[in-house]
Amino acid sequence: MKKLTDEELMLDVSRGNLDAMAHIFERYNKRLYNFFYQMIKDKDVCEDMTQTVFYKVMRYRSSYKGGQFVSWIFKIARNVFSDQYQKSKKTLNNENLELIAHKNGESKEERNDDVAHLHNALNTLNSQDRELIVLNRFQGIKYDKIAEIVGSSEGAVKVKVHRIMKKLKTVYLETI
Known part of the structure; x- marks a missing residue:
């Protein structure tokens, strides 16, 4: 499984092979966390947002129809960041x-x-x-x-x- 491309792994996940998600997690966990950390510098919030991205990948796995996986997952990450930013704007001055x-x-x-x-x-x-x-x-x-x-x-x-x-x-x- 480790030799499969990201796109092939995600297509497996979208078809119901949830074991392939572990490989996607290994490949993208640190990248997503680092993306969030470069944006906000709060370790706890970054961990939560990274977890939210993977939750959304699992929840919306059937919406993945192919294409560049890195673009798809970072769109999700971007939306999670935007949601967090809007939430923090409301709670912090x-x-x-x-x-x-x-x-x-x-x-x-x-x-x-x-x-x-x-x-x-x-x-x-x-x-x-x-x-x-x-x-x-x-x-x-x-x-x-x-x-x-x-x-x-x-x-x-x-x-x-x-x-x-x-x-x-x-x-x-x-x-x-």
Whole structure:
């Protein structure tokens, strides 16, 4: 089973072979967690959101009809993140969000000064821009798959990522 592609495994799951889900979990658990962690830096919430993605994959497995699995699962992850973001907006005010980002950004045992500085620069981006950078640069997802995830064209995603990287470099260098 480990030699099957993600798409073949998910088609097996959609047909009722739930044992194949364990292999999908092994392949995507850390990637999804890291995606969420790069976006919000709260370990507990990231674990919950990762679990929610796999719950939704199981619940909506019959809706998978083929295509790029990585795009399909990251669309689900993106929707879970959006739901969490909307929920947190209702429960926290902006001061609390900034306090959480600041507290998590200074964790000395997790990162050195350069990495902390990069994360602080990332936090200056709006959530859509940060999401594109995390998907492309941290998760290594190609532009065409990101375009599927966000519902855009590959060219538009390339241009947007290029502009965001330019903006990120400026912010990073200005705050050194």
